[in-house]
Amino acid sequence: MMVTCAVFLRLNSLLKLGVLLLVVVVYSYLIHHAFVTLAHSDVQHRSHYVRRKGISILLIAMFIIAVFYNGRQWEATARLDFLWRLQAQQEVEDMRELREHNECLLHNILPLHVAQHFLERSKHDEELYSQSYDEVGVMFASVAGFDEYFEQKEVKHEEVDCLRLLNEIIAGFDELLEESYFHYVEKIKTIGSCYMAASGLAPNKQGSVREWNHLSELVLFALAMQEIIREINNHSAQNFELRVGIAHGPVIAGVIGATKPQYDIWGSTVNLASRMDSTGVSGRIQVPEATRRILSEWGFVLELRGEIFIKGVSECQGNVRTYFIRTTHSKRASVAAERNQGGRTGGRMTLAGVVHVLVQARHKEKLREANGNFGLTPHKLQC
Numbered sequence: 001m002m003v004t005c006a007v008f009l010r011l012n013s014l015l016k017l018g019v020l021l022l023v024v025v026v027y028s029y030l031i032h033h034a035f036v037t038l039a040h041s042d043v044q045h046r047s048h049y050v051r052r053k054g055i056s057i058l059l060i061a062m063f064i065i066a067v068f069y070n071g072r073q074w075e076a077t078a079r080l081d082f083l084w085r086l087q088a089q090q091e092v093e094d095m096r097e098l099r100e101h102n103e104c105l106l107h108n109i110l111p112l113h114v115a116q117h118f119l120e121r122s123k124h125d126e127e128l129y130s131q132s133y134d135e136v137g138v139m140f141a142s143v144a145g146f147d148e149y150f151e152q153k154e155v156k157h158e159e160v161d162c163l164r165l166l167n168e169i170i171a172g173f174d175e176l177l178e179e180s181y182f183h184y185v186e187k188i189k190t191i192g193s194c195y196m197a198a199s200g201l202a203p204n205k206q207g208s209v210r211e212w213n214h215l216s217e218l219v220l221f222a223l224a225m226q227e228i229i230r231e232i233n234n235h236s237a238q239n240f241e242l243r244v245g246i247a248h249g250p251v252i253a254g255v256i257g258a259t260k261p262q263y264d265i266w267g268s269t270v271n272l273a274s275r276m277d278s279t280g281v282s283g284r285i286q287v288p289e290a291t292r293r294i295l296s297e298w299g300f301v302l303e304l305r306g307e308i309f310i311k312g313v314s315e316c317q318g319n320v321r322t323y324f325i326r327t328t329h330s331k332r333a334s335v336a337a338e339r340n341q342g343g344r345t346g347g348r349m350t351l352a353g354v355v356h357v358l359v360q361a362r363h364k365e366k367l368r369e370a371n372g373n374f375g376l377t378p379h380k381l382q383c
Helices: 002-007 013-041 042-111 110-120 148-156 160-174 213-238 268-278 290-296 331-340 353-371
Strands: 130-144 185-191 193-200 242-256 262-266 284-289 301-308 318-328
Touching: 013 148, 013 318, 042 110, 110 242, 130 160, 130 213, 130 262, 130 268, 148 160, 160 185, 160 213, 185 213, 185 262, 185 331, 213 242, 213 284, 242 268, 242 290, 268 284, 268 290, 284 290, 290 301
Parallel strands: 242 284
Antiparallel strands: 130 193, 130 242, 185 193, 242 262, 284 318, 301 318
């Protein structure tokens, strides 16, 4: 009986009305037949039977109307419940998408481990985030000649074209960070046409056996940035060069700001890397003596520049001996190149050649995606 009622309540209104009318007809016929039989057998009470027959049919009709009305009310309630449930599901989905979007924005603003710290902490936790690191590589890279280029464009009221070109340069640098071989490199910020990045900021990687592997990645990242500049120069008819300064040592990392959080690093290592950039030479990567010793152990070849005055350091320690990284033969880099080329290396591979292979491989992937993944390129890329 319960199952029959449940099935009946889920029928369409018109079908339900048809069933009820059929019930009325059947019951009316049965009542009429029953009372006719009774009236023939008892002629004296015939009027009484007719009156009772009319009352019975009327009661059945009222019952049918009540059932139909209740069914309509149930349908309206079920329809509203469905719409509310659908709206609730849509709101939950919108909230989930909004949360994922906010997390994506947060991961773009902050390093992954810092973003996870803020996502997992309590809402009432207002403690300032800070972290000390002992082994961090810091890089400053300035686009030499860009300020003069901007001044020329400003006179011609073409500042928008200048900013568009700068955005293309910075976006090219940012795309390099998506590559797996620059996993330990983290962008810090941009200051005008100066790009600041660091390596070794993952807390779980501090103190590992290969603790300075990230520093070699930072150097390769700087060389890849130079390749990006060369590509942009080729299609924009410019002659920009990248001036890079790298240093290593302890830093303090933290997040400042509430509504607009900014992840940044501080310390003498940051100041030294900045001075390596500002006192450097266009197109070269300058490092101090201590950084040179580590890079030499990782197979990089460096050439002595000499001792130069570094503001903030030379006042106490005297002039600083600095070196330029040479883009010549590197055993470790050659092994990496052989892996990327399937072992097909035609002799000695320069460090610049290694980075050029990586950048051109990324460029080929972008061209393949633009051509519908058919691997068609407009010209043969020379590595």
